[in-house]
Amino acid sequence: MSGASVDRGRILVDLDAEERRLLGGLLQTATDALIDTADPARARLLPDGYRGDADAAAEFARYTRDDTRRDKLSRIGGMRATLDAATAARIPLDHEDADAWARVLTDVRVVVAERAGIRTDDDVPADPVLAQLYGWLGHLQWSLVEALDRVERKGRRGRRL
């Protein structure tokens, strides 16, 4: 199964050409959701910073939302470039890229979850294609976070020696 692994301290992500193409399409969907003010996933990608205080929430959004969106788009662009440049199924990621990918995968999964009608912890996508896609993205992100944790634990041990 595709996913991330660690080999001699390096993080590797295995994605065949079909999976890279699929992921590229999802990055475009997430980009659209960040830009389109009418997209229902946008409120989840750029949430309110206050609950129960509309004025404070509006002011917080005024000062932070453009910046949050710009950072998310920038990370998506970086992941897109790495995917586009990949010529083999095994993609090595440096630590910074792996960290950015983990963050982008949250945003992508947020958009897929919104499309699939997932609102609570117990919801699963009714559509079998979306269910498979959502499960695959979850596995990819989980394995990537595990890989990052493993590399960092090793790094901390190394520094103590």
Added chain:
Amino acid sequence: MSSDRGTGRGVLEEELTDLRAAPDVPWLTIVWNDPVNLMNYVARVFREYFGYPQHEADRLMLLVHHEGKAVVASGPREEMEHHVHSMHGYGLWATVARFDA
């Protein structure tokens, strides 16, 4: 949060009143549960961003998961807004709140 591959550890009993917040720092950063974020990712964000040791990051992550929310920081309002801004960058649902709210 999504517990598809959760650690399966038991429910922690901490109450929201059991906070590190001191009464003289009335602003809080609250992280809310959401159905998307993975447990290992949320714990990682708490370690990476706030610098919590692993056991504390895991404790807060499980509090979010089981109780629906957790206070992850307290202090001046501007600082809490900065934290919430950062949490949104990580894709976590976070809000600023007054301690007595």
